[in-house]
Structures are given as structure tokens and as C-alpha cells.
Amino acid sequence: MSIRSQDTATVSALVSEASAAPSLHNTQPWAFRYLSDAGILLLYADRSRALPRTDPDARGLHMGCGAALLNLRVTAAAAGLAPDVRLLPHPADADLLAEVRLWEPAPPDMALALLGPAVRRRHSSRHPFLEEDIPEAWRSLLAEAAEAEGAQLLFPGTWHVRSLLRLVEDAEGWEEADPGIRGETERWARVEPADTARFRDGIPAEALGPRGRRAASPVRDFADGRAVPGREWATFEEDPHLALLGTVRDGREDWLRAGQALERVLLVATELGLVASLMSQPLEWPELRWVARDPLSAMANVQMIVRLGWGPEGRPSPRRPVAEFLEIV
Known part of the structure; x- marks a missing residue:
């Protein structure tokens, strides 16, 4: 299988959707770097957005970045891509959390692709819910x-x-x-x-x-x-x-x-x-x-x-512009 380098607009769109993920206090503790020649997208932890007292072992930071990675996979699948993900690819680099190869052509994960419309609709709702049972x-x-x-x-x-x-x-x-x-x-x-x-x-x-x-x-x-x-x-x-x-x-x-x-x-x-x-x-x-x-x-x-x-949909929290956390080289 060969790697096809994605254009800047496609990569920016994927990473923008990834950033809709939830994170502790909405700190958005992620950074991405796209190696255009290799068609590889790297996900890093942004330690400047860590919560050292609330989240001293950075477990929550990792979960937030994992949620962003799932959104990336969903959006990639909806775009007809089949990303290949390696977690913690270089143990010596503690901030490098994942390496994503944007494969194409390959059959996308349709179960993930179908979740694409929910990425931007999902918000935390801090309102009362109905007492009705969940089927x-x-x-x-x-x-x-x-x-x-x-x-x-x-x-x-x-x-x-x-x-x-x-x-x-x-x-x-x-x-x-x-x-x-x-x-x-x-x-x-x-x-x-x-x-x-x-x-x-x-x-x-x-x-x-x-x-x-x-x-x-x-x-x-x-x-x-x-x-x-x-x-x-x-x-x-x-x-x-x-x-x-x-x-x-x-x-x-x-x-x-x-x-x-x-x-x-x-x-x-x-x-x-x-x-x-x-x-x-x-x-x-x-x-x-x-x-x-x-x-x-x-x-x-x-x-x-x-x-x-069941209850009122949550109000969206602000998101950073993609240029702040995506570097393309």
C-alpha cells in the first residue's frame, strides 16, 4: 500500500475537526505536525496547556488527546481515507502521542465515517436531564x-x-x-x-x-x-x-x-x-x-x-483556530 500526501486544505480540515474533542476544562492540550513529503501526521501533547494540580499524572491530558485522535479518524474515514495509527511511536519522546499515516486508497471504516456529522454537534450539557430510562x-x-x-x-x-x-x-x-x-x-x-x-x-x-x-x-x-x-x-x-x-x-x-x-x-x-x-x-x-x-x-x-x-443540548465552548496548533512542513 502506498502513501498519498494530502493537500494542506484536507489536513487542516481533519485537524480542525479533531479539535472539537472534549478536554479537561477545555484546555485543548494538543498540537499537530504534518510531514507533507511522507504523508504522516504527528499528534503531540501541548504541556503548556496541562493542569499540574488537577491532573498531575497527565492522565486527563492523554484522554483529551485521545478524543481528538478519534475525531481525526472519524473525519478521515468520512473523507474516504483509512488512517493507520501508531500510539506512542517513539518512547524516547514523551510528548509524541501518535503517528497517523493517511493511507489512500483503502476501504475506510464506515462505522466511524457515519459518526462524522456528530463531531460538531457533540457538546457537554450541564443542564438537568429527564429521569427516563435509556433503552x-x-x-x-x-x-x-x-x-x-x-x-x-x-x-x-x-x-x-x-x-x-x-x-x-x-x-x-x-x-x-x-x-x-x-x-x-x-x-x-x-x-x-x-x-x-x-x-x-x-x-x-x-x-x-x-x-x-x-x-x-x-x-x-x-x-x-x-x-x-x-x-x-x-x-x-x-x-x-x-x-x-x-x-x-x-x-x-x-x-x-x-x-x-x-x-x-x-x-x-x-x-x-x-x-x-x-x-x-x-x-x-x-x-x-x-x-x-x-x-x-x-x-x-x-x-x-x-x-x-435526554435534555437540552449543551452550549459550545470556544475552539482555537487550527493555525495555532497545526504545523505543516
């Missing part, structure tokens, strides 16, 4: 999406959901006592409306959602006690539909695979008409992350807690 057939589709990327997706029972909500409450209490974590939240989560001329990352006030009336809310309050003009209060689900996404091992490659699995699950959920938000707070503390496991399952390492359901 078992849909849960199976979401679990299959995770399995396709080498991860597991489990739907815990009521008692475990209540336990997870208590862990969220504990994590938020610990965060309040840590000025370093609060500082990172205040830097990236803003209480003023988005100004596209100024803000190209982070979480704007419009995307924060309402404040929860209950102490154990299933939605992270990024305002962190700061006043948000016009922000309302709301009652969130008492028994939210949560899913645990996890992996057998817990290394850097597993985090990248978990990020791809997470985004694939979110895109499938979007195509099904579901909305979602992410609950990472307990997983940012080693003591709580271990307790988040379902003892009745074989899931060894929980990588993300996903809240799913």
Missing part, C-alpha cells in the same frame, strides 16, 4: 462503541450511582480546600460570557449550566462559588444515568485508548439523540478513584464517569 439496546450500542476502542463501558446499579455522587461531593470539598486546584479552575472556567475575539479555549459562562439545588449534584460547578450574572438554579436528577468507562491497564497508551473510546461513546450517544456530561472529579484523587470502581465488575481502572440522558 437496553442503546446501552448495548454505547458499550460496543467503547469495546471497539479497547475499553469497557458499564452502567452501575442504583446503589453504586449514589456512591459515585457521594464521591463527587467529597472531591469537590477537597478541591475547595486546595488553592492550586481552585486557581486552575478559575483560569480556565470563566464567569463572563464568551468573547470570541478574546477567548479561544476554556469554559465560558454560557456553558456552565445552572447551579444545582442539591448538595450532591451530578454536574461539576465550574463557577466554584463565583458569581455568574443571570445564572439560574435548577433541580438535577436524583438518580442520574451514569456509565463507567474503564480499561484493564492504566498506562499512557491505555489513557489514549480510553480517550478514543470516550469520544466514540459520546458520538454514538449524540447520534442516538442523547446528551452527556462528564464527571471526572472523583477520578482526579487517587484515593477516590479506586473507590469509584464497581466491585461486582472486572473493570480494573475507571477512566471516566459519563452522565447520559
Whole structure:
């Protein structure tokens, strides 16, 4: 099979769609470099966008970059390409996370290609969801999406959901006592409306959602006690539909695979008409992350807690222009 070098416009479009991926605090911690002669696209971690207090081992950073990689694969497949991906291709370079060869011609992955329209429609929704059950057939589709990327997706029972909500409450209490974590939240989560001329990352006030009336809310309050003009209060689900996404091992490659699995699950959920938000707070503390496991399952390492359901679509968070994170040589 031969490599066909892609034109600048095609590569820019692929990388632009990749950047629609979710990341902790919408830091967008990725950088791409396209080697035009070889037809190879390199994905790097942008450590300047890391969260050293919130995400000290960079697990979340790797998952965000993995989610961007999945979006890239989806968009490439929709364009008739069949990218060949190598994770961590050069262990000596810790910032080089993936090498993508843009093969053509080759049969694209049609299951991925069909998810193309969901890439830009997917947004985190921090609003109350309906209490209606998610059909078992849909849960199976979401679990299959995770399995396709080498991860597991489990739907815990009521008692475990209540336990997870208590862990969220504990994590938020610990965060309040840590000025370093609060500082990172205040830097990236803003209480003023988005100004596209100024803000190209982070979480704007419009995307924060309402404040929860209950102490154990299933939605992270990024305002962190700061006043948000016009922000309302709301009652969130008492028994939210949560899913645990996890992996057998817990290394850097597993985090990248978990990020791809997470985004694939979110895109499938979007195509099904579901909305979602992410609950990472307990997983940012080693003591709580271990307790988040379902003892009745074989899931060894929980990588993300996903809240799913029916509700208002989330407001989009700003994105950087592709020229800021793509270099073509």
C-alpha cells in the first residue's frame, strides 16, 4: 500500500475537526505536525496547556488527546481515507502521542465515517436531564462503541450511582480546600460570557449550566462559588444515568485508548439523540478513584464517569483556530 500526501486544505480540515474533542476544562492540550513529503501526521501533547494540580499524572491530558485522535479518524474515514495509527511511536519522546499515516486508497471504516456529522454537534450539557430510562439496546450500542476502542463501558446499579455522587461531593470539598486546584479552575472556567475575539479555549459562562439545588449534584460547578450574572438554579436528577468507562491497564497508551473510546461513546450517544456530561472529579484523587470502581465488575481502572440522558443540548465552548496548533512542513 502506498502513501498519498494530502493537500494542506484536507489536513487542516481533519485537524480542525479533531479539535472539537472534549478536554479537561477545555484546555485543548494538543498540537499537530504534518510531514507533507511522507504523508504522516504527528499528534503531540501541548504541556503548556496541562493542569499540574488537577491532573498531575497527565492522565486527563492523554484522554483529551485521545478524543481528538478519534475525531481525526472519524473525519478521515468520512473523507474516504483509512488512517493507520501508531500510539506512542517513539518512547524516547514523551510528548509524541501518535503517528497517523493517511493511507489512500483503502476501504475506510464506515462505522466511524457515519459518526462524522456528530463531531460538531457533540457538546457537554450541564443542564438537568429527564429521569427516563435509556433503552437496553442503546446501552448495548454505547458499550460496543467503547469495546471497539479497547475499553469497557458499564452502567452501575442504583446503589453504586449514589456512591459515585457521594464521591463527587467529597472531591469537590477537597478541591475547595486546595488553592492550586481552585486557581486552575478559575483560569480556565470563566464567569463572563464568551468573547470570541478574546477567548479561544476554556469554559465560558454560557456553558456552565445552572447551579444545582442539591448538595450532591451530578454536574461539576465550574463557577466554584463565583458569581455568574443571570445564572439560574435548577433541580438535577436524583438518580442520574451514569456509565463507567474503564480499561484493564492504566498506562499512557491505555489513557489514549480510553480517550478514543470516550469520544466514540459520546458520538454514538449524540447520534442516538442523547446528551452527556462528564464527571471526572472523583477520578482526579487517587484515593477516590479506586473507590469509584464497581466491585461486582472486572473493570480494573475507571477512566471516566459519563452522565447520559435526554435534555437540552449543551452550549459550545470556544475552539482555537487550527493555525495555532497545526504545523505543516
